[in-house]
Amino acid sequence: MTPGSVSPREAKKLIEQGAVLIDIRDRAEYLREHIPNARSVPFADIAAGKTVEGAEQRPIIFHCQAGMRTTQNADALIKAASPTSVLLMAGGINAWKSDSLPTIEDKKQPLPIMRQVQIVAGTLVLIGVALGYTIDSKLFMLSGFVGAGLLFAGISGWCGMASLLSKMPWNRLRK
Known part of the structure; x- marks a missing residue:
């Protein structure tokens, strides 16, 4: 079963009518910037079997950064929210921001690890x-x-640079 897709503006209207917005990005991404009233339920938790509760039969709208994670994992998201109806927000938080809708941003939080990996790897390649x-x-x-x-x-799904960067003092989550 394929869930429906909604634009950020449609999602905003549904949220105002009681729909629940779930952010499936990693906790660090959520803490750095998120949509107001969005609940953080990282996809890693959902993949590990966590269910999404507390919707009381209200529609659940899932979103990620750009829409790829929600689209690729639609079946798992439907299962986690069952029996509640599921919608995916097209374009994720990037599309939300492109529509000039508000976000809550905390620049004191570290950049997502994969962005740090890209910055460090790119710098090392240029230096080399x-x-x-x-x-x-x-x-x-x-x-x-x-x-x-x-x-x-x-190939392996394991990044040594990401593991190393995650241990750096600036990557300790601040709540």
């Missing part, structure tokens, strides 16, 4: 290329090493 051209061609290996790490992360 610059040093490879200017100092010694062997320094190109830094870029190759980073690329190999990203390839391994994509």
Whole structure:
């Protein structure tokens, strides 16, 4: 069964009428920025068997960052909300913001880990290329090493750089 899709404006109207908005992004993403009155239920919890409760037969609207996670995991979201009707917000919080709808933002919270990985990996690749051209061609290996790490992360689902970054002091969640 495929859930219906709603635009952010339609979702806002439904929320005003009592629908429940569930943010399935990671807790750190939610704490950094979220839609007012959205409940945080990370998809990892749903995948582990957590059900979404407290809707009392009101429609449940799920959203993520850009709509990909909700679309890809629609069956699990329907199961977690059963028997309540489920809708997916098209475009996620990005579309919500594009429609100039309000969010609650806390810039004191760290950037999501995967954005940190992208920043660090991109910086290391640029440094490796610059040093490879200017100092010694062997320094190109830094870029190759980073690329190999990203390839391994994509294939295995485990990212060593993300694991390391998650232990950094700035990534301790502030409530």
